[in-house]
Amino acid sequence: MTRWWRRRSLRTRLTVIAATAIAVSVFVAFQVASELLDWELQNTAENQLRADSRVLATSAERAGLAQVQLPPYPGSGRLVRVILPDGSTRTPVGQPELPQVSEHAGRVAQGASADLMESKDGDDDGYRIYTLRVGDGAVQVAHVADDSPINRFGLGMLLIGLLCVVGGAVVGRTVARTGLAPMDRLTAAAVRVANTQDLDADIPDEGGGEIRRLIQAINDMLAALRDSRRAQRLLAEDAAHELKTPLTSLRLNIELLVRLDRRGTLDTALSAESRTRLLNDLGAQVAELSALAAELTDLARGDVSDESTELLDLTDVVVAAATQVRSRVPDLEVALDVTSVWVSGRPAALQRAVLNLIDNAGKWSPADQPVQVRLRAEGASAVLEVDDAGPGIDAADVPRVFDRFYRADSARALPGSGLGLSIVQRVVHAHGGRAAVARSARGGALLRVDLPAALLPAPIARLTAGEDTAVR
Known part of the structure; x- marks a missing residue:
């Protein structure tokens, strides 16, 4: 993954970063909003259960738990149940069976505990049940847990998130292209200088901030390279000039010795003193060339x-x-x-x-x-x-x-x-x-x-x- 990331262009990196940042932001916003929505729905449902329980409890106190008329089952939504003193229960005709009365709900019916809000899982659905003591028993009001609002909200957030990610990628790509346009021109200028070897072509100064400082740094580098090339050219010219005289003298002396040797007159044409002086001159010239070469090498190295x-x-x-x-x-x-x-x-x-x-x-x-x-x-x-x-x-x-x-x-x-x-x-x-x-x-x-x-x-x-x- 690291190798793949390093091989991507700066535009691609900026696009991925922008899209990822938006995706993370949308995900975090979805999680927070989902938790807030779920909390709000549960709070509303619990308040409604308490209100319905108090209405049913009032009717049960007047008519008694065994005779109170239970509201007919509407087909969905609210469910009711009465817990009689002997532990048996009454439910409206046609209403689905609620989960078995829990131990805690039984204690409420017996007067050993206060009202109770609990969640239960049935055979197919989940229920939220509120138990309120009435007389020697209790009444229960429940509703089926409905996740559809959360699911619809999540689907909406997912679609919005996808649109935001796509939009963020497009915006990131556009911003990257616009922001890196000076870099493209800078790269093209640098490539042109590298291909033409024309160090006198300064890169035009444009933009501001980091781009301008980078262009100035590259121009300073080109100026240093120009000075270095000029110094190398001068060194080569001066070295050629200085080497010409000793090399010419050395070549002439050697040619003289070779010519005399080919003629067989080396011993007769030059006296012993002249030969000694000539050989000494040759040695001195070779030593001078060696010293000059060493000094040129040392000078050419610069500060390296x-x-x-x-x-x-x-x-x-x-x-x-x-x-x-x-x-x-x-x-x-x-x-x-x-x-x-x-x-x-x-x-x-x-x-x-x-x-x-x-x-x-x-x-x-x-x-x-x-x-x-x-x-x-x-x-x-x-x-x-x-x-x-x-x-x-x-x-x-x-x-x-x-x-x-x-x-x-x-x-x-x-x-x-x-x-x-x-x-x-x-x-x-x-x-x-x-x-x-x-x-x-x-x-x-x-x-x-x-x-x-x-x-x-x-x-x-x-x-x-x-x-x-x-x-x-």
Whole structure:
């Protein structure tokens, strides 16, 4: 039943709900009305039995129970009976036999109990009998229980209920069709966008309330998809442009080696020094392509990551990144001045960002000048600064430092793809922070990252309170 219901359209569901609600309402109304009608009919019948009993009792008191003239049986409706002192009974001629006098009615005739209203079942019909004491006996007036009014009322209510259910289904269907018309148009527009792949076709805003909010949400989604497609297209174009130069150089060098090898002049045409330099260039170009591919993959993933967010000490991340740089570039000196600051973030992503900052500074820092890395708490932020003693960044290049593939004219000859700082900005933004560039006191570039500091749980706060975690 659940599977069938879930497969139905919203129109069908609304129609079924409307028809069911009306059917339940009619059934409840029928039950209540039937009970009220039955109670009213019984009350009227009992009052009539009491009135007829008093009339018969008055006649019996005057003439005596044995001599009182009983009214003739009218053929239907009221029945009478007299209970004599000896327990025998008198009934009008031709009247159907009433059920046997009950024990309680006998006690009324004997004066041991008050008047009595009771229901009895006969051979064919049911009776309602009222017993009233008179002299040394009693009189009884009864009538056959008649369910025909209730049955006629029930039949009428059934017909009315069926009409109401059918009318409710029609009304529900009409209301559903009218109310869901904007949804139909919205669905058609969404299908058209899906078929044509035209993300620039916004869905017209119509209606109000929930429909309007849904249309706005879908338009916002289309806008996000447009931005994503535009970003993908730019990334592909920029990647193709950046890959063209190293691939061309790599292809030319390989073609040179293949041509010389086919001629058999590889050993004579190139000296050992030239071959060594050529092979080193090939290795450097392959390494550059590998690094570029890795950075492109990382950048294309955006903020999608399986790494979970955790509470961590940013000092550990900075120290790990500095250690990794020292292992890769032994000649680069990295001076750390860091203080324990806790943040909520993804360790690997943050370490990659710090590593890119130090790598970028290492390209510009003179051999005799270290790259300085400082980490401190400043208000509610963790502030990371990386500066070098290089030539600094020109004012014209500052606005585009964090753009993908952007490289200043002075950096064209240096290794790199122009993606490192773009990855830094993406990671920092994903953690709710911001990245900025300025000129350092040593004349070089100062790259600053501000991240929201995390509130420490009480046990960790007590452990870190008063500790000097500065690392030199």
